[in-house]
Every structure is written in C-alpha cells, then in structure tokens.
Amino acid sequence: MTQNRKQNEKQRRPVQKKGVKLIRSVAKAGLISLVSVSALSLHASAQTLFVKANGYTLNHKNQLQRFDAMLVDDAGKVLAVGTQKQLEKKFANHKQIDLAGKTVLPGLIDAHGHIFNLGQAESQLGLRSTNSLAEAQTAIAQYAAKFPQQQWILGGEWNQAIWKLGRFPTAQEIDSVLADRPVWLRRVDGHAGWANSKAMQLAGINLETPDPVGGKIERDSKGQATGIFVDSAMHLIERVIPAKNEAERRLALDAALKQMRSVGLTSVHDAGVDAQADALFREYANKHSLTTRVYGMISGVDQFFDSVSKQGPLLGMADDRYALRAVKLYSDGALGSRGAALLAPYSDAPHTKGLLFSADKDMQAMVQKAAARGYQVNVHAIGDAGNRQVIGSLATIPKAQDASVLRHRIEHAQVLELSDIPRVAQLKIIPSMQPTHATSDMNMAEDRVGKQRIKGAYAWRTFLKQGSPIPCGSDFPIESPNPFWGIYAAVSRQDFDQKPVKGWYPEQAMTVKEAFRCFTLDAAYAGHQEKILGSLEPGKWADFIVIDQDIFKVPVKDLYKTQVLQTWLAGQQVYRK
Known part of the structure; x- marks a missing residue:
C-alpha cells in the first residue's frame, strides 16, 4: 500500500461506537438515514444548526429533498437535515445560524476547468x-x-x-x-x-x-x-514567451480562488495539472487556503506523471481539499478553429477533416500506461473521429482497470457519430460535458458539421436516456466559471436574449433537476467523490451555498441571473456577497 493510500485509509477509520445510540435515535425519528458510524465523525459539542433555510438536496435515489434546517458537526460534516423543530428537539449543544429563508443548495462542482488560466x-x-x-x-x-x-x-x-x-x-x-x-x-x-x-x-x-x-x-x-x-x-x-514566476503563479491561484468561491463553486476538476501547480495545490490544501476543493488531472503521461505516479493516485489530502487521481490527454482540437478531428471533411471547409493529435497506437499506449498505475483517464475529444479514437482506446484497457472500475471520461464528447454513442454507455465511459459550449458554438457548429452530424452533437438528452451520468463543467476561462450560466444553458439551450426562441435543438435540453444533478452528484461521481461531496447528506462535507432565488421555481429565463450570497466549505464561510 502506498503512503497516500495509507493516509486515506487512516482518514476513513470508524469513529468510536459511543455515537451509535444517538444516530439510531435520530434515524428512527425520520431525520436522517441510518448510515455507518464511520461516515458521521460525531462530536459532542461545537455543532452548528443552520435554520430557516429553503434547502434542496438530492439523495442517492435521485430524489429532490427539501429541508429548513441542517446540523453540521465541528469537523465540518453534515450530521442531519430536516426541520428546525425536529433537529432542535433531538440535538443539544449547538449554536444557531439564521439563513433568513434564503435558498440553500449543495456546493456546485465544475467538472472541467483550468484554474491557473482563470x-x-x-x-x-x-x-x-x-x-x-x-x-x-x-x-x-x-x-x-x-x-x-x-x-x-x-x-x-x-x-x-x-x-x-x-x-x-x-x-x-x-x-x-x-x-x-x-x-x-x-x-x-x-x-x-x-x-x-x-x-x-x-x-x-x-x-x-x-x-x-x-x-x-x-x-x-x-x-x-x-x-x-x-x-x-x-x-x-x-515556447519563447517568458515563463510565469512563483509570485505570478500565486497571484493567479489567489485570483482564481476568489472568483470561484464568489460563484458558488466548492469543487473544481482541474483539467491539466503540472508539477508547479501540484506543488501549490498541496501547499494551499495543507494550509486550508484552498477555498475551493481541487480534483486534479495530471497533464499527460510524461516526466511529471512518471515522477508523481510512483506514489500512486492521491485520493484526497487535507480534509479532501486536494486529490490527484486522474490524467488529462488530448485526441484533437476544437470545432471553431477546425482543429477537431472529423470522420469526413468539414461541411464548410471540404479540404480538411481537422487533426488527430496522436496515432491510434500512441493513444492506446498512453491510456493504458495511466490506467495501469490506477489513474482515471480523461481524454479531450471534440470531433467524431477524435471521440471514436478515444472510445476505441479506452476499450483496450484490461477489465481490472477499465471505465467500470476507474471511471474513465471523455472530456467534452461534443460531436459523435450516432452509432458511437451507445458504446459510451456499454463501456461505462463518462461523457464530461460543458453546457455553455453549446450556446457559444451554436452560431457556427452546424456550419462546421452539417445537418446530419449535428444530431450527434451536444446530445445531452441522448446520453441521459441511455443512462450515462453527465458531469457538467464550463471549461473556464474559455467560458464563464459561473455554474448558473451552465444550468441555464443546459435547460434553455438559448443565449441570454432567449434566442433561438424555442432553443437550439431543444429536444436535447435538460430539466432543472437534471442540470442541478450534473453540477452536483454527477460531477462528484466523476471524481470518485460521491460519498463525500455532491449533496447535503449525513457524513458528507458541509459544502453549501446560499443564493438569492429559488432555481426550482423561477422562470427558466432568469436562471442565469442567480447570485451567490454565501459560500461555505466544510461548515466554514469562505465567501459573503
């Protein structure tokens, strides 16, 4: 067992049995599910009861649950959610924080961003x-x-x-x-x-x-x-641009953290971590200065990967502030610059089919190398040729390390041949997608691929129907890091002027609940973190946000206008508007 794995095992050890009676009594009252003692990390005092909340969370059955009170222990984990009357009756020795009837959601997760670039x-x-x-x-x-x-x-x-x-x-x-x-x-x-x-x-x-x-x-x-x-x-x-120095990198990280917590992001999957970024993330995590959790993807399988992977995947450190258990690879470029690799020529540029970054054998070697060392493999793929290469490459991984075990992902999964989409579900590959890409690209996407291929593009409903979880992100700073812009795009498939009137290929739109899940539980699942993040359930970290409107009741056209009033990480406030 590697040192990192030993540390993670130590962090997951059960607490003493003296809390069992308390847990069972609360479960009997219908306030919480009966869960293992190890998940609850019970403490007798210094608990905080958040009251007068208009709270929403999903549970493991994909049910949307309401609550007006939430109890958080002094370790920063959720102990119970329910009504204020029930929780006050069953729990003593707590302080109260009044949320004044504002809407409360689990902290939102961006499954694909670039923190230092932001x-x-x-x-x-x-x-x-x-x-x-x-x-x-x-x-x-x-x-x-x-x-x-x-x-x-x-x-x-x-x-x-x-x-x-x-x-x-x-x-x-x-x-x-x-x-x-x-x-x-x-x-x-x-x-x-x-x-x-x-x-x-x-x-x-x-x-x-x-x-x-x-x-x-x-x-x-x-x-x-x-x-x-x-x-x-x-x-x-x-290669000839002067590299950023240490001070500039710190300024960039500080600026990104400030922006992320202000829009309600309590966790971000960073799509391309190098040695310098890794060092800063570890330092900030240990100091509890990471006000947004980071799930890191190592950039490629070259020198830094060879070095850091000797210790094995970092499953989580410093109260799960930082994890490094994935690898980011690229199959092709982007649609707008015609760098995305297509199976047939571009509809508006018949002289080109775009570019694959690697030969099939080289892509297969990279994904197998990363998976063999226990890492999730997340591959950028935009065009249908790029996506087919990734699907084929991930299919070559031995069963013990395949997507059903390590949850390998296609980052973007933007344009697929319709016959390739079912293969994504069959192989248990996760399509990690960015809703605002659709509304940003709708001015040129059909020009690039034509009326037939567009049927397999930005096809969220098609993926959802076949049971594929969709972790949502933004790809910031290419798009805004504001997750409510992403929720709006996923539901409306319109720009902020509500155009096109009925939405762009509206049959592929999500419901508000589905989009909410994509930025919470599905994103957590895509980072192997659904047991600690993504919802406000007992035993999970108390990462939550307070917002100015009820996203489940406001008109769809107003979703993107949602403002974050407070952001909390592990029961501690890290942002207030």
Missing part, C-alpha cells in the same frame, strides 16, 4: 466582448498603451465567427496597431492563437518551419505564415 486571464487582454475585428484592434492598442511595461501582450478570447470575417485574422492586422512588441492572443476555444509579426520573428517562424504533429500553421498563397497557429503549432510561439 486567474491569469484577469490580468490579460480579453477580446470576448468584441463584435468586430476593428473593435479588437482598438482594444489591443488601448491595452498596450495602458501597460507599457509588459514585454508581451497576452490574452485572447477572440472569435472570428462573431466578427463575421469569414476567415482568420492576420498578423498584419495586429501590426497595424502594435508592431514593436510581441502579441499572442488565444482564440476563445483555446485551440488556436493569433500572433503579430514581432512574436513570429522571436519564435523564428519562416517559410521552412514545418507543421508539428497535431498542429497547423496557417499560410497564405506564398507559403508565408499568416499569424494563426492551430493546436500543437501554438507551442512554436508559446
């Missing part, structure tokens, strides 16, 4: 709100003038589809407003970058620079690089 984005140039190339050029010039000390102008979130260019922007179009400093701006999906001539010069890009495996340098009719680098070609520019 923090860094706050200090970089953002072009998400620009509606034209001219607006973007103005924003670049203004940002550069505001920050003259920055050696590189970094940022992005541009979208040429919104600009209605009908093409990618060029280096010259940045040069016209800023030529003396290097500029590097990632596309909104993070799978293409836009450089000016200065950046390309520093990177040594010329006519002879080859396209790397899994990437593409966009070129003009003379073979000159236009300034657009797709997928792995982005590394040609990024």
Whole structure:
C-alpha cells in the first residue's frame, strides 16, 4: 500500500461506537438515514444548526429533498437535515445560524476547468466582448498603451465567427496597431492563437518551419505564415514567451480562488495539472487556503506523471481539499478553429477533416500506461473521429482497470457519430460535458458539421436516456466559471436574449433537476467523490451555498441571473456577497 493510500485509509477509520445510540435515535425519528458510524465523525459539542433555510438536496435515489434546517458537526460534516423543530428537539449543544429563508443548495462542482488560466486571464487582454475585428484592434492598442511595461501582450478570447470575417485574422492586422512588441492572443476555444509579426520573428517562424504533429500553421498563397497557429503549432510561439514566476503563479491561484468561491463553486476538476501547480495545490490544501476543493488531472503521461505516479493516485489530502487521481490527454482540437478531428471533411471547409493529435497506437499506449498505475483517464475529444479514437482506446484497457472500475471520461464528447454513442454507455465511459459550449458554438457548429452530424452533437438528452451520468463543467476561462450560466444553458439551450426562441435543438435540453444533478452528484461521481461531496447528506462535507432565488421555481429565463450570497466549505464561510 502506498503512503497516500495509507493516509486515506487512516482518514476513513470508524469513529468510536459511543455515537451509535444517538444516530439510531435520530434515524428512527425520520431525520436522517441510518448510515455507518464511520461516515458521521460525531462530536459532542461545537455543532452548528443552520435554520430557516429553503434547502434542496438530492439523495442517492435521485430524489429532490427539501429541508429548513441542517446540523453540521465541528469537523465540518453534515450530521442531519430536516426541520428546525425536529433537529432542535433531538440535538443539544449547538449554536444557531439564521439563513433568513434564503435558498440553500449543495456546493456546485465544475467538472472541467483550468484554474491557473482563470486567474491569469484577469490580468490579460480579453477580446470576448468584441463584435468586430476593428473593435479588437482598438482594444489591443488601448491595452498596450495602458501597460507599457509588459514585454508581451497576452490574452485572447477572440472569435472570428462573431466578427463575421469569414476567415482568420492576420498578423498584419495586429501590426497595424502594435508592431514593436510581441502579441499572442488565444482564440476563445483555446485551440488556436493569433500572433503579430514581432512574436513570429522571436519564435523564428519562416517559410521552412514545418507543421508539428497535431498542429497547423496557417499560410497564405506564398507559403508565408499568416499569424494563426492551430493546436500543437501554438507551442512554436508559446515556447519563447517568458515563463510565469512563483509570485505570478500565486497571484493567479489567489485570483482564481476568489472568483470561484464568489460563484458558488466548492469543487473544481482541474483539467491539466503540472508539477508547479501540484506543488501549490498541496501547499494551499495543507494550509486550508484552498477555498475551493481541487480534483486534479495530471497533464499527460510524461516526466511529471512518471515522477508523481510512483506514489500512486492521491485520493484526497487535507480534509479532501486536494486529490490527484486522474490524467488529462488530448485526441484533437476544437470545432471553431477546425482543429477537431472529423470522420469526413468539414461541411464548410471540404479540404480538411481537422487533426488527430496522436496515432491510434500512441493513444492506446498512453491510456493504458495511466490506467495501469490506477489513474482515471480523461481524454479531450471534440470531433467524431477524435471521440471514436478515444472510445476505441479506452476499450483496450484490461477489465481490472477499465471505465467500470476507474471511471474513465471523455472530456467534452461534443460531436459523435450516432452509432458511437451507445458504446459510451456499454463501456461505462463518462461523457464530461460543458453546457455553455453549446450556446457559444451554436452560431457556427452546424456550419462546421452539417445537418446530419449535428444530431450527434451536444446530445445531452441522448446520453441521459441511455443512462450515462453527465458531469457538467464550463471549461473556464474559455467560458464563464459561473455554474448558473451552465444550468441555464443546459435547460434553455438559448443565449441570454432567449434566442433561438424555442432553443437550439431543444429536444436535447435538460430539466432543472437534471442540470442541478450534473453540477452536483454527477460531477462528484466523476471524481470518485460521491460519498463525500455532491449533496447535503449525513457524513458528507458541509459544502453549501446560499443564493438569492429559488432555481426550482423561477422562470427558466432568469436562471442565469442567480447570485451567490454565501459560500461555505466544510461548515466554514469562505465567501459573503
């Protein structure tokens, strides 16, 4: 048994039997389910009774339960939920906190985000709100003038589809407003970058620079690089950008944590943890400075994986503040930049089918390597060819390490051949999806894949009907980290102006309850954490949020307007509006 596993076993040891009588008496009264003593971590004093709550939680039977009071022990775990009268009668020695009738939910979980990127984005140039190339050029010039000390102008979130260019922007179009400093701006999906001539010069890009495996340098009719680098070609520019120092990384993490707790995220699955991120997560967890729990996915199976995996998966440390038990791989790029790998050519670009990052045999070797060491394997796949490669690769894993055991995931599962969708359920693969991707992509997705292939795209209802759990996320900072935007997108399949009127392919929409589950219990399940997170049930961590409206009663059009008033982690308040 590895050291980490020993520590986890120690954390799960049963408490003394002296609490059994109390538990049984409460169970008999109908306040809580009779659960094992080991789950309750009972304490005789310093309990907190939260009262006057408009509370909702799901249980293991997928039932939506109401409560107006919740008892939390001094370890930060839920002891019971029920009515205030019942809990006051059965439990003494507690303090009370009045929630004034506000709606209370379990803390929400984002199953796919990029924490350091979120923090860094706050200090970089953002072009998400620009509606034209001219607006973007103005924003670049203004940002550069505001920050003259920055050696590189970094940022992005541009979208040429919104600009209605009908093409990618060029280096010259940045040069016209800023030529003396290097500029590097990632596309909104993070799978293409836009450089000016200065950046390309520093990177040594010329006519002879080859396209790397899994990437593409966009070129003009003379073979000159236009300034657009797709997928792995982005590394040609990024390798010459000065690395963030320790202080900058800490600032980024602090900024991300502040933003995450303010939108009610009590847990996030970080989709790509390297050695430097891992070190900071462990430090912050040990100091209880992680105000959002982190479930980490190791970035690839290279040097860092070889090193950290010698100790085995980290199932949870520092009261489950941090876990590192998954690996993140990539099969292809994104739809917007036409880097997603398709089985047939793009409907709006018949000369290309996108890019697979690895040959089938190489993908199989990577997933088998990670699974053999006990890690969950989570693979980015957007296009139907990318998804088919991942499904086929995960099918090669021995039964003792397959998806039914380690809960392997497809991250995004965006466009699938209809015949491949049942295979996802048959192999017990989890489709980890991001509802706001559908509403962000609906302006171009059908153009890319056509009317037939779109039937297997963003197909949440199809997956739910076959019994696949859908852990929901945002892929922040590509999308907003606000989970209520995700719930709104999942239910409405509309933008904030309620367009299209009936929703975009509304037959694939979720109910509010289903979307709520995707951001709670399903996300917890996808991180092997459904026994400790995802609902407010006895024995689980008291991670919960207080919000300004009842999401189960307000009109669908108002779901995204939900504001978080308080965020609590392990019974401790970490945010107040």
